[in-house]
Amino acid sequence: MTGPGRRRVTSGDVAREAGVSRATVSYVLNETPHQKIPEATRRRVREAAARLGYAPSAAARSLRTGRSDIVLGLLPDWPIEHVMGRLVQQLTRAFAEHGLxxxxxxxxHPARPLGEVWKALTPVALLALGEFAEPEAGALRAAGIEVVMALHGSERGRRRAPLVSEEPIGVTQARHLVRSHGRLGYAYPDLPGLDALARPRLDGVRKVCVELGLPEPDVRVVSFEHDGALAAVRAWRAAGPPVTGVCAFNDDVALAVLVALRSLGLRAPQDLAVIGVDDTSAAALAQPPLTSVARDTEVVARGLVRRVVDSLDGKPAPSGPLRDPLRLRLRASA
Incomplete structure (x- = not known):
């Protein structure tokens, strides 16, 4: 057992406790194949390790096997909220199923530089959940670390298509609203770091408008300050022709629009329909309850893990994005 003032338990301690050699402890705990060790001895070693609280050294395991079991996830500078937190949990579980x-x-900012982090951890792979440039990826690959880019990145100076596409989210929002609204607005977040998500979602809304011959969506930056959301709603209402349906970047931005509507004595969807993204718990509690596009993050997490595991196994990566099922949670706001 380790703790303040206590040294780390070693395999030698386990060997003495179980009355066997250190080699036997290694064979048992690492499940080394083709070793003729009686089951009673195996059980005695495992019980001794559990009793002492022995945890094998990750560094020693890396030296023995020739590779680490760590996958480093690179998070972008985004708010770590409901959906991102859930995705990280699901990735953690899915990687664990593969022994990673x-x-x-x-x-x-001010995070420790990535170069220092991966050199200290020596991960077997890096999963970039945000934008990641090819020069950085090249340095990791040169060190024998697999790199999988989930969102936008660059390869040999060219933009690379994302594994997880955001454009279908905007398409889903717009196709729902255009059934009863001829002019759409887009509530853009005021955090520049979210552009990698917001731009393609807006592109999806624009795509639907072009296909149907509708006006370009009226894009307004919506801040979480009350006056910012009020200004956006007033501008949409004063536009010619007026905006009657708004696709919001996510549920948080959509909720800011709903609050602004109430402050102006207006109602959703009668005066302005609003649709969000992420289907957060707050969406169902909003007044009125918020219609939202939900992503199956469990499917996304398992798809990303499969890409990483296949890369580690030397399998060719399939072309095209991951399967990313979306569903529309219909509520009273749109």
């Missing part, structure tokens, strides 16, 4: 440990590192 998922650790995350945020790029938010």
């Amino acid at each position: 440990t998922f650790l995350v590192h945020s790029t938010g």
Whole structure:
């Protein structure tokens, strides 16, 4: 057992406790194949390790096997809220099913430089959940670390298509609203770091408008300050023709629009229909309850883990994005 003033338990301690050699402890705890060790001895070693609280050294295991079991997840400088937190949990569980440990590192300032982090951890792979440039990826690959880019990145100076596409989210929002609204608005977040998500979602809304011959969506930055959301709602109402349906970047931005509507004595969807993204718990509690596009993050997490595991196994990566099922949670706001 380790703790303040206590040394780390070693395999030698387990060997003495179980009355066997250190080699036997290693064979048993690492489940080394083709070793003729009686089951009673195996049980005695496992019980001794549990009694002493022995945890094998990750560094020693890396030296023995020739590779780490750590996958480093690179988080972008985004708010770590409901959906991102759930995705990280699901990635952690899915990697564990493959015997891999998922650790995350945020790029938010003043984070420790990524180069220092991966050199200290020596991960077997890096999963970039935000934008990631090819020069950085090249340095990791040169060190024998697999790199999988989930969102936008660059390869040899060219933009690379994301594994998880955001455009279908905007398409889903717009196709729902255009059934009864001829002019759409887009509530854009006021956090620049979210552009990698917001731009393609807006592109999806624009795509639907072009296909149906509708006006370009009226894009307004919506801050969480009360006056900012009020200004956006007033501008949409004063536009010619007026905006009657708004696709919001996510549920938080949509809720800010709903609050502004109430402050102006207006109602959703009668005066302005609003649709969000993420289907957070607050969406169902809003007044009125918020219609939202929900993503199946469990499917996304397992797809990302499969890409990483296949890369480690030397399998060719399939072309195209991951399967990313979306569902529309219909409520009273749109």
